[in-house]
Amino acid sequence: MNKNYFEIIRAGINSTFQDLGRSNLYHIGVPFSGAMDNRNYLLANKLVGNDHNDPVIEFAYQGPHLKYHGDKINIAITGDVSFKIKKGDNLIDGECYQSFILENYDELDILSTNKSVYGYIAISGTFDLQFQWSSCSTNTKAKLGSNNGEKLSVNQKINVKEINNNFVLRKLNYVNTKIENIRVIKGTNFNYFSEEGKKIFFKNEFKVSKLSDRMGMRLEGKKIENIIDTNIRSEGLIKGVIQVPADGNPIIMLSDHGTIGGYPKIGVVISADYDKLVQLTPGSRVKFQEVDLSSAETLFKLYDLETQNLISQI
Amino acid sequence: MIKNISNLGDAALYCDFGKEINKDINTHVIKYFKTIQKKNIPGINNLTPSYNKLIISFDLKKINFNKLKKIIDNIEIIKGDSIQNKKFEIPVCCEKEFSLDIKRLEEKLKMKEEKIYESFFEKEFFCYMTGFIAGMPFLGDLDENLRAKRLDTPRVKVPKGSIGLTEQFANIYTFESPGGWNIIGNTPLNIFDNTKEKEPNLINPGDLVTFKRISKEKYQNYHE
Numbered sequence: 009m010n011k012n013y014f015e016i017i018r019a020g021i022n023s024t025f026q027d028l029g030r031s032n033l034y035h036i037g038v039p040f041s042g043a044m045d046n047r048n049y050l051l052a053n054k055l056v057g058n059d060h061n062d063p064v065i066e067f068a069y070q071g072p073h074l075k076y077h078g079d080k081i082n083i084a085i086t087g088d089v090s091f092k093i094k095k096g097d098n099l100i101d102g103e104c105y106q107s108f109i110l111e112n113y114d115e116l117d118i119l120s121t122n123k124s125v126y127g128y129i130a131i132s133g134t135f136d137l138q139f140q141w142s143s144c145s146t147n148t149k150a151k152l153g154s155n156n157g158e159k160l161s162v163n164q165k166i167n168v169k170e171i172n173n174n175f176v177l178r179k180l181n182y183v184n185t186k187i188e189n190i191r192v193i194k195g196t197n198f199n200y201f202s203e204e205g206k207k208i209f210f211k212n213e214f215k216v217s218k219l220s221d222r223m224g225m226r227l228e229g230k231k232i233e234n235i236i237d238t239n240i241r242s243e244g245l246i247k248g249v250i251q252v253p254a255d256g257n258p259i260i261m262l263s264d265h266g267t268i269g270g271y272p273k274i275g276v277v278i279s280a281d282y283d284k285l286v287q288l289t290p291g292s293r294v295k296f297q298e299v300d301l302s303s304a305e306t307l308f309k310l311y312d313l314e315t316q317n318l319i320s321q322i
Numbered sequence: 323m324i325k326n327i328s329n330l331g332d333a334a335l336y337c338d339f340g341k342e343i344n345k346d347i348n349t350h351v352i353k354y355f356k357t358i359q360k361k362n363i364p365g366i367n368n369l370t371p372s373y374n375k376l377i378i379s380f381d382l383k384k385i386n387f388n389k390l391k392k393i394i395d396n397i398e399i400i401k402g403d404s405i406q407n408k409k410f411e412i413p414v415c416c417e418k419e420f421s422l423d424i425k426r427l428e429e430k431l432k433m434k435e436e437k438i439y440e441s442f443f444e445k446e447f448f449c450y451m452t453g454f455i456a457g458m459p460f461l462g463d464l465d466e467n468l469r470a471k472r473l474d475t476p477r478v479k480v481p482k483g484s485i486g487l488t489e490q491f492a493n494i495y496t497f498e499s500p501g502g503w504n505i506i507g508n509t510p511l512n513i514f515d516n517t518k519e520k521e522p523n524l525i526n527p528g529d530l531v532t533f534k535r536i537s538k539e540k541y542q543n544y545h546e
Contacts, residue, residue: 034453037453040368149499219478239471241374242488243374243375253472270488271502276334301332308382312383
């Protein structure tokens with residue numbers, strides 16, 4: 009029925025459909041989800057002339073290898089990504105932030121993200137997806153959203169519902185920078201930790217653990233000692249909350265996080281740093297740096313202005 | 323009533339209803355939640371009621387902490403509107419393969435397994451909130467002698483249907499998820515139906531829940 013589609017030769021490690029996510033469902037336990045790196049998500053859509061909230065494919069580490077069948081289509085990849093485009097016998101090195109045309113039987117092979125975790129594929133058109141609570145975002149843990157809540161797998165097709173005839177090739181000069189200091193506002197249980205523990209939190213380095221995914225990022229470092237209680241009454245969580253369970257290692261809540269938690273909150277990552285936080289690869293070393301609420305608000309304005317500015321350059 | 327409002331990060335209000343946890347305080351939390359939900363205040367993008375807290379998340383592009391705090395400080399709560407109570411009986415199998423932490427609990431609570439189960443299955447629970455993962459009910463209150471802390475390091479995977487205990491509460495893992503509660507059994511019943519856009523949760527705040535022990539055979543042949 010669908011004459012335009014992508015055949016999946018390799019699905020990649022964790023390739024899912026994402027958009028801006030779904031809101032106002034925390035109270036039943038459903039998180040925002042949505043693209044982890046919001047800026048790169050928005051840029052991908054703009055590069056192919058889409059609306060800012062159109063669905064894209066998000067991939068982590070190794071992405072998918074796709075073969076395209078159908079009428080020509082405009083594509084863009086964002087992030088810090090190595091990929092190849094195969095046109096007949098020609099194998100071309102792909103460039104991020106630069107849209108390109110795929111034609112019938114062309115292949116797109118997302119080899120890997122470089123010094124980052126997530127990247128995005130946008131098409132000039134719409135994927136054929138089911139929406140749940142007005143979002144296509146796949147939450148594989150809750151089995152919600154498009155593709156029956158599953159990540160992409162081989163032997164399935166990605167159908168293109170519609171191609172908008174937007175074949176203008178667009179380009180942006182942009183380099184992703186890696187974050188070393190994550191800025192945080194003190195959490196509501198900051199005083200649960202010993203003076204030494206607080207010092208460790210703000211002075212020592214932490215290593216991003218392999219046990220990190222779209223739900224959360226686990227960190228390893230010197231134990232942050234709790235002197236009051238290693239449990240609190242379970243209460244709401246938001247993206248960016250840093251909980252410290254009894255083992256003294258921080259866990260940062262990410263986009264598919266549990267909506268309620270019972271470990272003390274030592275801090276919350278500021279909104280301006282979220283996109284860069286999620287791109288930290290396992291093994292990366294980071295430090296936390298304290299900021300106050302009004303600085304965090306100013307930093308978010310700057311972040312947002314910079315994003316708008318990049319979008320307007322496309 | 324809200325005792326104090328502070329900021330949780332730069333994009334959420336943390337409304338504290340006081341230290342105690344009881345049905346009265348929880349009912350206040352739910353009333354605030356419902357009132358704010360009905361008002362559709364621009365910028366608010368999520369509300370999370372819990373035992374004695376209400377977290378209000380907002381879009382930092384549209385509003386900020388001080389502006390939203392002023393609105394919430396001056397909100398009038400709808401009177402009446404009592405919470406409806408539904409009753410549920412949840413089947414639970416406690417075979418070894420399901421009761422992952424019963425040995426830990428025997429040790430921590432200094433109680434025999436049979437006593438723990440006896441006390442657990444006698445209880446009628448009240449649902450304070452749902453969340454953590456989609457549809458997970460937080461049920462209270464466990465007897466004093468059954469209250470234990472979470473695991474020191476949360477499990478990366480807790481199986482779907484697991485019944486967990488922590489402090490004065492019991493919960494049900496509606497699907498496989500990370501988690502730190504003490505697991506004592508497993509239910510074959512589907513507690514969250516992700517195919518329903520409306521009312522996907524079986525159990526909602528205010529509902530009453532009892533648990534019924536079932537054999538492994540019944541568990542395996544269970545049909546809803």
